[in-house]
Amino acid sequence: MGDDYPTLFRSEQMSLMQFLIPTEVAHDTVAELGELGNVQFKDLNPAVNPFQRSFVGEIRRTEEMARRVRFFESQIQKEKDVVPIRPLYDSAPLVTVGPSAAHNIDELDVTLAEHETRLVQMNDSYKTLSERTRELVEARHVLRETAVFFEKAETQQTDIRTSFDDSSAPLLQHDDREQQYLSTVQFDLEFVAGTIDRTRISTFERVLWRVLRGNLYMNHTDITEPFVDPATGTETRKNVFIIFAHGDALLAKIRKVAESMGATLYPIDANADKRSDSLREVTARLEDLESVLYNTGVNRRSELLRIGENLARWQDVVRKEKAIYETMNLFNYDVRRKTLVAEGWVPTRDLVMIHMALRHATEESGTSVVPILQELDTNKTPPTFTRTNKFTEGFQTIMDAYGIATYQEVNPGLFAIVTFPFLFAVMFGDIGHGLIIFFAALYMIFQEKKWARQELDEILGQFFYGRYIILLMGVFSVYTGLMYNDIFSKSLHIWHSGWDFPEPESNGVSYAVSNGHMYPFGVDPAWHGADNGLVFTNSYKMKMSIVLGVIHMTFALCLQLPNHIKFKRPLDIYANFIPQMIFLQSIFGYLVVCILYKWSIDWSTRDTEPPSLLNMLIAMILSPGKVDATAQLYPGQGFIQVVLLLLAMVCVPWMLCMKPYFQWKEMQTIQGQGYVGVGHRNGGPRESTDEALEIEEEGNGRLIAEEMEEEHEHHDFSEVVIHQIIHTIEFCLGCISHTASYLRLWALSLAHAQLSEVLWSMTIEKFLGLSGIFGTIALVMVVVFWFSATVFILCIMEGLSAFLHALRLHWVEANSKHYQGEGYLFTPLSFAKLDEKE
């Protein structure tokens, strides 16, 4: 099909191309092909360890650069004030191809290394400075609080002795000063001062009490501000303590206990003047430190801002370079021709583009040697590539999620563009809800360009990806809403109704009378609000589900035909398609015909009662040929039903036996011929691709081995029989179960309609009658509640549910009739797609 244009009907034709690329041009060529995004390279060195491949060195370098870029990214993200990263579409590109490429990459490497060292340095010094600030703040607190204690202690009468504390805190260099004042200052008791975690203070006290047997005087106060750890951000609350004790041994014990409990000791001088000196000194140093800290912070931020300007560019370059070198590792170096050899799958249509890209790459790089492209013949299965645009992409993706289509089989995604929203709408039918989702989708489509650039979060991203699906779902829902005559659980009364309601009779019931009109488009509004409205709607919707279901399945079954014709499998047409079709139609097609026929008869003019179709079908199978004259649908029914039943029964052995029999006959003829020779079986020579580089003799040997394997498969006749048995049973049972499965179309639309009605009657209806200002306000509030419940429960929740069921109908009921789904996806080297992967 489609010689002029590829279509969605089948996946595109692919060719296996061999590229002969001179080594100088290799990098630029791969870069160009990556931008194009049309070639899927094969791995020509599958046996080689990743560490032994040719371009490991370059990859290592790019990995290092990538690590640095990731480090920058994490640093930027940790900043509380957002550092703007200049988006990629706004940055000037870094030239990575051409003669200046190597120089640019080297420069980039150096720049990244420089930035990293600077940033790491700044981080370290910031950390150190913060710690020192913290210690100084603690010291300041200790000095302040201990001043209070000392004032109290100075009222004591006993001797004052000097204290010599060794500085446990390295910052306060009081040693020299203390030596000076040693002889002059007298103090009462020796003491130990410091800070400790608030949670540990009581334990500390108790331990000290026990260790020193009460020979101590301890005082402590809270420090009001908590200390924030700069690395982790946790807050700790500390207390200042001062312990007075007598004697070196006791002091030593106190110090040991303090250190074991995690307290920090600070040397405090006994002299008040010296304490105020220390306080001033500490405050001054604190100010200095804070200004240094501030400057470091400012420098760091300006560094990060500079990095932010270029970060997106660097990420892009590093990613591309890594991809290029990884791809180049897949190539094989041909010693004879002294070039790199690459093989890749290319859509046949795009060959011209590839040629042009290669030429462009050569021009860019400045050399004059153009890479050579030649096509290889192969019997390997090509990947499946379906060219989609932004509209068809969503539909193709949801069908691909079930399984990738086999190379060039009929693509169900094409039909899903209409059948999926339609089946969704059958389950969702409501004009109002349909309009809501239609406008939501329309909004997303208008915001397309802007949103495509942003990083949307997972859920919104999913909805955005399916915006065209949702658009069509909305349109079809409005149509089915018109059919069901349902807008927010109310009915529209556009045309003349076919029923008139007279005055109610004695029991308060009003029976409608037909007035000859026929409501032309949709369900008559008279049924809305009728007591037996559900009886009618259920019957109508159930029969509709069966009719739509059988037609959908027949359509899917017919999709087998193009596949059999294209892949030249005429046996499958006679052995699979025809019996399947006859089986499906003779029972379920007949049911559909009966439904339509029963609807088309005016039963008031007939003598017989309208028969129940369900009983009719059951009787057809359980007691064929016997049709009660009073319950017949049409004369001659018994005979016709027997014929149909026999047809169906004949199809089962037909499906079971025909194909295995013919395959067995084929195998007999091949065995009779014997192994005539290489290549004769399929006619014509063929070149196995892996051997294109090796010497001819070896290639032939491989060929024979491959052939023998294929023969062995066929010899397993039991496999064929089993496969066909499974296929037959699956189809026949599937027919029945899938037909019943389509009843979910009825079930979900019933649930939706009922939910909608309940929501209205429980909310707005109750508030409609209220009057006055209070009533109006209440009504407005209830309307808001009703609308949000409509959007969240009825549109989103029910919508997702109907989406899922419609998808299941496509995947299981429809696809099982024709889909093989054994292909693999075409994953070209594409720089644009690298973005999406991250």
Next chain:
Amino acid sequence: MASVIPVIFILAIVLGLMACGYLFVPKGPHQTTIRTAIMLTLASCYLMWMITYMAQLHPLITPYRSTKGGESL
């Protein structure tokens, strides 16, 4: 009044529209997609209308209400 004739009449119209859709979509990369979409839409919408119409042609039950008048817009 209610007869099967409108069903057949509309079927003829829809088939005509489908033929137009098949013939008059311009050649281009999206011809198959547009054609398939138009034809499937016409077919499925007709099917649904046809089923709804035929279900109400000769109804086997008549609606009744026990309260006076129903709610309808």
